[in-house]
Each structure stands twice: as structure tokens, then as C-alpha cells.
Amino acid sequence: MATGFKNAKTLWACWMKPADLPEEAVVLSFLKPSVEEEMRKQGKTAELIFARQKAADVKQKALDMYVEMVAQLGTVSLKDGKTLRKALEDGEGISSWWFHPVSRKYCEGEPTFNHIIQILAISQVAEDHGCSHIIVYGGPYEIADALGKRFFVSAQKCRNQNSWMFDYILPLMRRFKFLIVSIYELIVLKSCVTNSKPAQMDVLFSGFWDWSVWEDGSSKKLVDRYFQAVPEKVKKAGMEVGWLAWVQHTTDPNKTRRSIQQAIKPLRRHPEIIIVQCFLTIVDILKAVIDLRPFLIFWRYRNVSGLKGVLCQEGLDFSPLFRGALFAGFLDSTIPRHALIMLAHQKAASHHRPKSVLSFLDFFLHARAVNAGIKKGCPSCVLVDVQHASYSREKTFGIFQPNIEVHGNPDGCMIPHPDYICAMGELGREIFIEGGADPERVLMTGSSRYDGATRVDAGEKPKTGISGKRILIVTTLQKMGSEFEMVDTVHEAFRQFPDVSLSLRSHPFFRMQDSPEFQPYKDRIQCTSGTSLDDDLNKADIVLFSYSTVAEEAFIRGIPVWQWITAGYNASVFRDIGMVPTFFSVESLVRVYRRFLESPDKYVPSVEQRKLVKRKCFFDDNGSGRLPSDNIAELLATICGKKHELSESREYAGI
Numbered sequence: 001m002a003t004g005f006k007n008a009k010t011l012w013a014c015w016m017k018p019a020d021l022p023e024e025a026v027v028l029s030f031l032k033p034s035v036e037e038e039m040r041k042q043g044k045t046a047e048l049i050f051a052r053q054k055a056a057d058v059k060q061k062a063l064d065m066y067v068e069m070v071a072q073l074g075t076v077s078l079k080d081g082k083t084l085r086k087a088l089e090d091g092e093g094i095s096s097w098w099f100h101p102v103s104r105k106y107c108e109g110e111p112t113f114n115h116i117i118q119i120l121a122i123s124q125v126a127e128d129h130g131c132s133h134i135i136v137y138g139g140p141y142e143i144a145d146a147l148g149k150r151f152f153v154s155a156q157k158c159r160n161q162n163s164w165m166f167d168y169i170l171p172l173m174r175r176f177k178f179l180i181v182s183i184y185e186l187i188v189l190k191s192c193v194t195n196s197k198p199a200q201m202d203v204l205f206s207g208f209w210d211w212s213v214w215e216d217g218s219s220k221k222l223v224d225r226y227f228q229a230v231p232e233k234v235k236k237a238g239m240e241v242g243w244l245a246w247v248q249h250t251t252d253p254n255k256t257r258r259s260i261q262q263a264i265k266p267l268r269r270h271p272e273i274i275i276v277q278c279f280l281t282i283v284d285i286l287k288a289v290i291d292l293r294p295f296l297i298f299w300r301y302r303n304v305s306g307l308k309g310v311l312c313q314e315g316l317d318f319s320p321l322f323r324g325a326l327f328a329g330f331l332d333s334t335i336p337r338h339a340l341i342m343l344a345h346q347k348a349a350s351h352h353r354p355k356s357v358l359s360f361l362d363f364f365l366h367a368r369a370v371n372a373g374i375k376k377g378c379p380s381c382v383l384v385d386v387q388h389a390s391y392s393r394e395k396t397f398g399i400f401q402p403n404i405e406v407h408g409n410p411d412g413c414m415i416p417h418p419d420y421i422c423a424m425g426e427l428g429r430e431i432f433i434e435g436g437a438d439p440e441r442v443l444m445t446g447s448s449r450y451d452g453a454t455r456v457d458a459g460e461k462p463k464t465g466i467s468g469k470r471i472l473i474v475t476t477l478q479k480m481g482s483e484f485e486m487v488d489t490v491h492e493a494f495r496q497f498p499d500v501s502l503s504l505r506s507h508p509f510f511r512m513q514d515s516p517e518f519q520p521y522k523d524r525i526q527c528t529s530g531t532s533l534d535d536d537l538n539k540a541d542i543v544l545f546s547y548s549t550v551a552e553e554a555f556i557r558g559i560p561v562w563q564w565i566t567a568g569y570n571a572s573v574f575r576d577i578g579m580v581p582t583f584f585s586v587e588s589l590v591r592v593y594r595r596f597l598e599s600p601d602k603y604v605p606s607v608e609q610r611k612l613v614k615r616k617c618f619f620d621d622n623g624s625g626r627l628p629s630d631n632i633a634e635l636l637a638t639i640c641g642k643k644h645e646l647s648e649s650r651e652y653a654g655i
Contacts, residue, residue: 011131013051013122016138016157021045028054028125030118030139030567033489037586047129051121051567052584058120059570063394065120066113069310069318070105071401073326075410076306084301086411088294094372095413096294099338101329102322104365105396107569108477111140112321113396114568119146119316121567126151145320149312167324171332178333179289182340183282188260189247193267193275201352202239202640205231206345206359206370209245209273211252215266222270226360226388228448233633237642242272244348244357244370246341252509279347280340288336288343295330302326338369345373354381356639358632359418360388360449362398372416382639385418386632387428387447390549390617395571402436422632424450427573427616445635446619446628453553453618454627458610462558466600468593472540473504473525474550475512476571484517486546486564491521493589503528505536505550542596542603547572552617555580556610560603562592573617579609 012021015030017039023046029036030051040048074085074097085097097103107113122143126134135154136144144155205227207213213224222243224231235241249263267273301307311319329335349357357374361367362385374381391398400406400415408414421437422445423429432442446454473490475483487504494500502525506512513527528536537543537554545551546564552573555561563574565584574580581603583589596603605613614620619628 009129009131010133010135011122011126011129012135012137013118013139013143014137015140018137018156026125026129026131028122033485033586034492037492040587049125050585051118052565054125055117055121055567056565058124059117059394062113062117062120063396063399063569065313065318066105066116066396067399067401069313069322070102071404072310073307073322074103074413075404076301076304076310078301078304083411083413084298085413087297087301089413092376093413094342094376094416096335096339097413098368098372098415099335099342099365100294100326101334101365102325105399107394107396107571110325111568112325115140115143115146115321116318117568119143119318122147123150123314123316142320146317149317150315163324167327168331171328174332175289175336178337179285182285182289185247185260186277186280186282186285189264189275189277192261192264193278194271195274195278199352200240201242201354202356202642203234203241203636204274204352204354204357205241205243206357206361206367207243207245208248208251209243209267209275210247210249210255210263212360213243213245213273215270220266220269222272226386226447226449227358227629227632228451229627229629230358230448230632230636233629234636237633237637239636239640239642242274242352244276244345245273246276246344246366274348274352276341276344276348279344279351284343285340288339289333291336291339292331294335295327298326298330334365338365341366341369342373342376345370346377349374349377349381351377353378356382356384356636358636359383359385361385362387362421363400363415363417364397367418368416371418375416382420383418384420384422384632384635384639386422386445386449387424388449390424390552390573391428391431392547392571392573392575393431393434394569394575395547396569398431398435400435402434406436420635422447422628422635424628425615425617425619427576443631443635444619445631448627448629448632450549450553450618451627451629453556453614454621456553456556456614458556458614459607460558462604462606462610466541466560466604468541468596468600469499470501470539470541471503472528472536472543472554473502474543474545474548475504475506475510476546476548477507477510482546482564482566482568483512484515485566486544487512487518487521487525489564489583489586489589490544491524492586493593494524496590497593502526503536503540505533507548545572547575549617551580552613555605556614556618558605558610560596560605562589573613577613577616579605579613 012025012027014027017035025045026047027045028049028051075083077083085095088097089095134147134151138157141158141160144153144158147153212226216223231241249260359367359370371383403409405415421432421442423442424447429442429444433439504525505528512518540559543551543554543559543561551561562581565582581592583592
């Protein structure tokens with residue numbers, strides 16, 4: 001890689017502020033918004049370009065490239081014509097490729113998609129300004145590497161990782177740790193838990209003990225975060241109900257850290273909770289962890305020309321973004337973990353013979369393993385997935401290349417999938433169908449998690465008299481920096497408006513206020529920890545967000561919502577349905593707010609807009625009083641032959 005260049009127009013792509021920046025420099029800024037605002041006011045560069053604004057021009061291209069590259073990676077082949085994912089199949093047609101992290105396209109948890117967007121944005125700005133030299137300052141080394149095939153690139157203060165350590169040593173250490181922890185947990189579980197439910201079951205709910213389903217401390221009743229009222233409604237129809245639960249007791253940060261022994265104590269009172277790990281043996285765990293065949297198979301494919309061709313697009317080499325993740329994903333604990341999840345559910349399904357299993361994780365790796373295992377153990381079982389949260393077309397772990405991933409071309413190796421999907425709203429249904437799902441099997445039921453949103457009357461008179469003095473910031477599970485940039489922007493922008501109250505509502509699984517990065521803002525931004533969503537929304541004049549179902553709920557209640565646009569993916573439904581103001585910098589937020597103060601009522605969602613968002617994002621009951629949980633319970637009753645037990649039953653296609 002180049003380290004110097006003369007007599008060329010230079011583009012500085014900056015993640016850190018250089019100490020000495022040439023006045024003639026063109027700067028593409030990935031900096032904190034408060035730092036950008038300082039640079040803008042100083043005016044010491046020839047041109048300052050906000051990456052968050054420029055990225056909008058390349059996001060669709062980046063999305064198409066990312067989805068296609070990941071799909072094609074599984075189908076690269078050797079001279080004998082056998083694809084990688086076909087070579088990774090077990091004896092029953094399930095490929096461990098579907099349990100590899102790269103196949104997940106998890107934009108919330110790893111940076112590949114964001115890096116592709118940033119590479120294309122840098123490339124576009126360089127071309128637009130005639131820059132043949134690019135300085136990547138303080139950014140990821142992989143981005144500089146990827147650009148180096150097409151441009152003369154200097155990498156300064158870039159974060160470089162020891163490839164052997166991160167690609168091989170640490171993944172193997174994670175695999176070994178998984179072995180020890182899994183054996184210990186299995187011994188504890190088998191000594192304390194007795195799966196005593198009867199063998200024949202009607203409906204089983206897939207979940208995780210102690211974070212998706214748990215015991216309420218006061219009532220001693222079970223609480224299900226995602227299925228909510230469905231289990232009780234199904235029980236009332238006379239069906240035998242239980243949970244297939246994987247013990248995962250350290251996920252919910254709102255619960256006090258405790259041992260597995262303490263977490264499973266309540267299980268003695270709830271025989272309906274079937275702990276699937278108990279169907280495993282220590283030998284099963286050992287076999288899964290020592291099985292390095294997937295890595296050895298990938299080793300044979302790693303240098304084939306097809307693999308290199310997939311990752312080189314438009315003169316850019318994207319292999320630095322994937323290389324480490326591919327190796328690490330075959331060596332760490334991810335594949336053995338999900339192989340064990342599949343095996344445990346296979347054994348549980350073979351024993352209990354459920355008529356239907358309800359899941360909530362769509363196409364996450366866990367859901368793939370559950371789907372594959374249930375179908376192996378009980379082929380007649382009907383798998384139903386209830387969409388757990390809203391999607392946009394940039395939320396890539398719900399986006400697929402239909403021909404290759406869902407329909408299984410060219411090798412007949414398709415992703416494990418449910419038989420039916422219960423879509424939250426029209427937009428979710430559209431996205432699933434575009435990804436290759438059978439339209440007859442994507443049902444417009446709504447999601448039981450959002451019964452409350454269905455109860456909101458979007459036809460009520462819009463809110464009036466909004467002062468704009470109480471602003472609620474809503475953050476997500478995203479931990480890669482963009483949420484802190486939004487908070488930084490809000491904090492800096494409202495220095496000019498000291499009478500405005502700023503509040504923060506964190507995602508339940510990521511309490512931003514506990515992070516060291518939040519400490520500079522706590523003097524101005526108050527956290528709403530412990531208050532209900534209704535309380536927070538009732539107090540708010542404006543909701544600021546990057547992507548969150550909370551924003552959708554606020555909108556249908558008539559509260560103005562404004563979206564923070566990042567230099568990465570846009571996971572909000574408003575990406576696809578529009579209608580909300582956006583901001584990408586301190587200056588743009590101040591500009592929107594001043595316009596709001598001039599005409600507040602213009603920013604209040606109209607009845608027509610609220611009805612549209614409710615229909616697109618949630619179930620629209622059309623005033624009937626029907627809830628998503630009613631629809632899902634009736635679907636299960638139909639599957640189990642109990643539909644006469646429920647009033648107003650519907651006929652569902654193909655059942």
C-alpha cells in the first residue's frame with residue numbers, strides 16, 4: 001500500500017481529526033458531529049463533505065452488492081462442480097454454511113455492510129472531485145486495503161489487527177471456552193431440571209429461558225416477551241402448550257448477574273418449559289466442538305478463482321472485509337453451537353411430536369437451527385415464525401437473494417425456513433415475499449409483541465399544542481458508534497436551546513447510559529430508565545431516532561418523529577415509506593428544529609399518514625378490535641384442528 005504521493009489532488013477520508021490538515025484538502029468526514037461542526041465553523045479546508053450525507057447516494061448499490069456477494073460465496077465451486085455449501089452438508093441435507101456468521105449478514109452486530117457503503121462513498125467522492133490519491137486517516141485498515149486496488153491509497157493511523165490472532169487464535173479460544181461452558185451448563189441442567197411434559201404436544205413456543213420467557217417474581221406466572229398473550233389464548237382453545245427453551249441466562253442486561261443455578265430455580269414450578277439442552281449428552285458436545293471438517297472443507301475452497309471473483313467488484317477488492325470473518329466463523333464456536341441447537345431440537349421434536357412450533361427470530365442463525373432440527377425430528381410439524389421486529393430493505397439479516405438462498409439454486413441447498421411467516425404489517429410482508437417467500441405462506445396477522453400498537457386509534461384527531469420543549473431520544477441495540485453520534489449531534493445542537501429538555505430511552509438490551517462513551521452527555525441528557533414506553537411517549541413533543549419500532553409507535557400516536565441518518569445502513573421502516581424529517585449533522589438538526597418552531601403543526605403526522613404507517617408497520621384491525629395475538633392463536637388452532645374452539649376463525653391458505 002502506498003505511503004506517500006505528490007502532485008495529485010488528495011481526498012482525506014477521516015475517522016480522526018488530523019493535527020495538520022492542508023488547506024486545499026477535500027475532506028470526507030466520518031468524524032463525530034461535534035468535531036465536524038467545529039471544522040465547518042473554522043472553514044480551514046477546501047471542502048468539507050459529510051459522509052452521512054454522501055452515503056445516501058451509494059447505499060442501494062452497496063445493498064445489492066452485499067446481498068449478492070454473500071449469496072455467491074456459498075455457491076463457489078471446485079473443478080468437480082460441487083459448491084462450498086453443498087460440500088458442507090451433513091447426511092440429512094443441512095449445510096453448516098447456514099450456521100456461518102457471514103451467511104447471516106448481521107448488519108447490527110458486525111461492520112461489513114457499513115464498510116461496503118463507506119468504501120463506495122469514498123470511491124464516489126474521489127471520482128467526483130478528480131482525486132487520484134486517497135488518505136484513509138484513522139479508519140479501518142480493511143477499507144484502505146479495499147480501495148488500494150483502484151486508487152493510490154495512504155493509510156495513516158489506521159486500526160490494523162494481527163490476522164493470525166484474530167482469524168485463528170482467538171476463534172479457537174472461543175471454541176474451547178464454549179466446550180467448557182457447555183459441558184458445565186449441561187451437568188447443572190441435568191441435575192436440576194426434569195422435562196416432564198407429556199410426549200404428544202399441540203403447540204410448542206421456541207424461546208430462551210430467562211430473557212424471552214421468564215417467571216414474574218411477584219405472580220410466579222410465565223411472561224413471554226415476544227408471544228405475549230398467544231399462549232393463554234391457545235390454552236383456552238384446549239390445546240396442549242409448552243416451550244422449547246434454550247437456557248441463556250446472561251443476555252438481559254436489566255437482570256442482576258446471577259449463576260445458572262439461580263436462573264433455573266423457577267423451572268421446578270413450570271413443567272411446561274422444556275429445556276432442550278437436556279436432550280444433549282456430553283458426547284454430543286464433544287463431537288460438535290472437535291468437528292473441524294467445515295474449516296478443512298473451506299480451506300480447500302479458499303483460493304479458488306470463483307471466490308476471488310465474487311469479492312472483486314467494480315475495480316474494488318472487498319476480500320479484506322470478508323477474509324477474517326470467513327476463517328474465524330469456521331473456527332470459532334458459532335457452527336458447533338448451532339449444530340447442537342439443531343440436534344437438541346431434533347431430539348426434542350422426535351420425543352414430543354408437536355403439531356406446530358412457533359418461533360420469533362425469523363432467519364437468525366438460532367431460528368435456522370431450530371427449523372432444521374424440528375423438521376428432522378418431526379417432519380409433519382408445521383413451523384410458524386412471528387416477525388419479531390420491523391424491517392427495512394437495508395436490515396440485511398432479513399434480506400435474501402431469492403434464487404440462490406431461498407430457492408436453493410444451483411445446488412438444491414436452501415436456507416432452513418419456516419412453513420409460515422406471520423408478518424407484522426404490509427411492509428414486512430412485501431420484504432419477505434421479495435426475498436423469495438411464497439406469498440401464500442406470508443400471512444397478514446400482525447405480531448403479538450405489538451398488540452398494544454394495534455389498539456392505538458390512528459384515526460384520532462392529531463396532537464396539537466406541541467411546544468417542542470420535551471425531546472425524547474430513542475436508541476437501538478446498535479453498538480458500533482452511530483447511536484453515540486446521534487446523541488453527540490443532539491447534545492451539540494441543543495446547546496443553542498437551553499430551555500429544551502432532552503431525555504434518552506435506551507434499547508432494553510443495550511443501556512447506553514451505562515457506557516463510558518455516554519458520560520460526556522449525562523449532564524444535559526436525562527435517562528428514562530424504569531419508566532414505561534407509554535409514559536415516555538406521553539411526555540414527548542418530538543422523538544429522535546435512527547431506527548426503532550418506538551418511533552413507529554410514536555408516529556401512529558401523532559407525535560412528530562425525526563430520523564438520524566448515518567453513514568451506514570438505514571434499518572428504519574421510514575427508509576421505505578418516507579414521511580419523516582431527517583438530519584445528518586448538527587447544522588441540519590438545528591435547521592429542522594428552527595423550522596419546527598416556526599410552524600409546529602406542520603410536523604404533526606396527519607390522520608392519513610398515521611393510518612398508512614399503522615398499516616405498513618403493524619396490523620390494522622379496521623376498528624374490529626381484533627389483535628395480532630387473536631390472529632396467531634386462530635392460525636395455530638387451524639393447524640391443530642381446533643379452530644371450532646375459537647370464534648370468528650379464518651381459513652388460512654394451504655392449511
